[in-house]
Amino acid sequence: MLKDEIVLTVNQISRNKQFKSLNTNYHFWADPGFFKETSKEGDKELLEVMMSVNTEGNRPICFFPLEVKEFVTDKKLDQVLNVRYFVPGHILFDQYKKIDFSGMIPGMNTVVQYAIMLGIYMGCTEIYLLGCDCTGILSYIETKTDSGNFEYAYDISQAEAERMKAMLGGVSCEQTFYGWAKIFEGYRLLGGYCKKRGIQLINLTNGGILDCLPRKKFENVVK
Template sequence: MVAKNIELEDKHKGQRCFLLGSGPSIKQENLKVLKNEIVFALNNFYVHPDFQEIMSGDVEKYYMTAPIHLPQTEQEWKDWFEDMEQYIPKHTKILFGLNTYKNNTRYILNKYELFNNHQVNWYYTGINTGEYYSFNKKDIKMTNMIWNANTISIYALISAIYMGFDEIYLLGIDHNYVCNQGNQWRFYKEGLHQKNEISRTMKGKSYNQHTFAATGKIFKQYQMLLEKNKIYNCSNTSLLDIFEYANLEKILKKSVN
């Protein structure tokens, strides 16, 4: 399945793109201005009030989800994908993630006949980038197994780098969970697949301890991806300080001039 991704390699060389996460900082931005920009909308972003306008325009648009996992049930994932399918325009190119989880996204989509009328590519995760890992470029090549990651933004960056984008801009990728209450983690209150997610996942364990440990691993991956790539963070309230800050309005004005 991932062999098909060869069609994506360096497809956008010399271009720029914008990755759209669900962090609360994105509420401060006018995203309608991205109508004519290449964007990657991530995970549950289809619930954004301006989603349809952002995904219109005459440039390519991408939608990307991470591999699915427990504790969500098959029914919860089915409901989420069914809802998502209604909103994603047919011209959008979709990247779905897979891992070793038995009832994965492909299983759900095939069983319930979802996204049959969309353009779908798959990526496969499984490489551990733990303490003794040394970066190898083939590990972020989309025709191979790629890194395991704890956040969709890593997978989106890997995809954008593989596609050859010269400049990559992040919006709504905040990593400020420890600073906010659960209902303030994202620009929306709760996704169909995110009901009681903390209590179900942590089962009485320390959420902050888990988050700090996971964030350290994620930031290490960000640092490795930053090498030789131009990646900028456009969210000024984000805790993601690996990347240089860039103001969205100034970027867009500069491109016009």
């Protein structure tokens, strides 16, 4: 379905049983919660998930923030994965001049936005988002209310559920909701950046709450 497209994926999508069929070209990891040093079962499992983006006949380029290079080398991920690094640090604003992945780029609050910026840097004139429903905030609410139901495009193990609960439970409501406000701001600013340059940034996700980007139906775009 996507074999003739440039495919960028993020986080733990390799847990999805259909991941291999995506033939992803680039994969991103950015959330600091993925790089904490512990010996718990969920963290060991996460390393296996990171390495599983390599599939039969496909070894995508995997991007990590430069600040976690020591983690990547200590865990020998660079010996398995085709690793590259990016350097977040700038602040994205309405008049931001140029997104340049060869230097410092804006620091964002969600990994998807780094993937969008790489697409912009590579000269893509059409960038389509899939699975970007922006409902991750519900995972935080469920953690705080002890319901513990995490919904993703893939199944997670009990060990991963426990890892996520521990990670989310240590963050205050104020921090979390501020972070989510910055996520929506980031999508709005990237949408404006693209519009000024004639780049189509379109959300093909079915449902969700991302309301600052134009939408199209998946079946009308992906044949």
